[in-house]
Every structure is written in C-alpha cells, then in structure tokens.
Amino acid sequence: MTGAPRDPGLQPERTRLAWRRTTLSCTVVALLGVRQALQGGAGAAGAVAVALSLLAWLGFLRTAHRRMASMEAAEPGPLGPRRALTVAVCTVALAVFAAAMLY
C-alpha cells in the first residue's frame, strides 16, 4: 500500500462504500424479518426461518467484510466468483425464508 500511486478516481473507495451500502440494505431486510416474526407471533417454523435468515445475513456480512478489507490495496484484484455467488445465494436465501415466514 505504501508508495503505490493512489487511484485518481478513488475506485477502490467507491467500491468499498458500495459494499457498505449493500450490507446496510441486507441488515434492513434481516430486521424486517425479525420484526415479522415478533409481530406475527411465529411458531417453531417461523423461529427456524428467522434463525436461518440471520445466518444468511451473517454470511453476507462476512463476505462483504473480507472484500472490503481487500479494498485497502492501491489496485485491488477483481472480485472472486465465489464471493459473488455467496452474496447472491445469501440474498436468495433471505427471500426464501421471507416467503416461509409470510405463509
């Protein structure tokens, strides 16, 4: 990092902030899921769905955190396909557990 020229367009920083925004959106969705469970007085199935949603949220946060850490470099490498897939799978999981909670 030291000595390497800074990107004049601040691309790594913008990308890091994009990850931050995305984790915030994910957190809002997870909170809505918790609210759904509290409001609906969910039974055992609902509790499982909430727990799995929180797990998906944690997976999302972990991936984002690691990717944001790699943004410290002056010229970060490309996003790994595995991380992209993990993020998408966590998002899909949130939707599936949301559907499970609503019905």
Add this chain to the structure above:
Amino acid sequence: MRLWFAPEGIREEGDTPDYRFSLANERTFLAWIRTALALIGGGFAVDQFLPRLTSAVRSGLALALLVAGVLCALRAVNHWVRCERAMRRGEDLPVSRFPVLLSLAVGVVALAMVVVVLFGWEGR
C-alpha cells in the same frame, strides 16, 4: 451457465482487465444486489404495513416482490460473470432485456397496489 458450476474457470480466460473496470463491474453487481434486497424488503413491507388488505391480495403482492428479488439476485451474478468474461476476452459487453422486464413488473405491482389500496380496504 457453465461458469456457475466452475466459477474459477473465468480466471483462465483472456487477460486480466484493468482493475478499475473490474471494480466498476463489481459496483454494478452490488447495485443489482441492492435492488434485489429492496424488492425482498418490499415483500416484507407489504405484509407488515398493509394489514387491512385481504390476505390473498397481500400474499400475492408480497410473493410477486419476493420472486422479483430472487430473479434479480440470480441475474446479478449471471450478468456480472458475463461482463467479466467479455472484458477478459475484449468483446463487447453483453446486452440484456432484464432491466426492462423488471421495470415493467415493478410497474404492474405498483399499479396493483394503488388499485387495491384505493378500492380494496374491506376486511381480511
């Protein structure tokens, strides 16, 4: 589609593009993921904040939003992989009909909500 099951394959194709272009592609991917998350949040919101709708209508709208969210997330990865591969091979970026379809779908859901909120207040 092959890249879905062997994602590492993408690293072997062509040349590594300028990191700035990769990062721009990554930001676009994240923007699509945010769109997916917003749609999923919208599904929850329909259920939680429109309690006076009949349950069938509410379920239908919520489910439509959730399905749109899932499609959006899957499409985000697919489009990201295709863009990344095109950049590595030096080809044109892929074009897609998905944004149009998504906006039409969201428009239809929004219209349905307006109709339902205006005329469908009676009981659950």
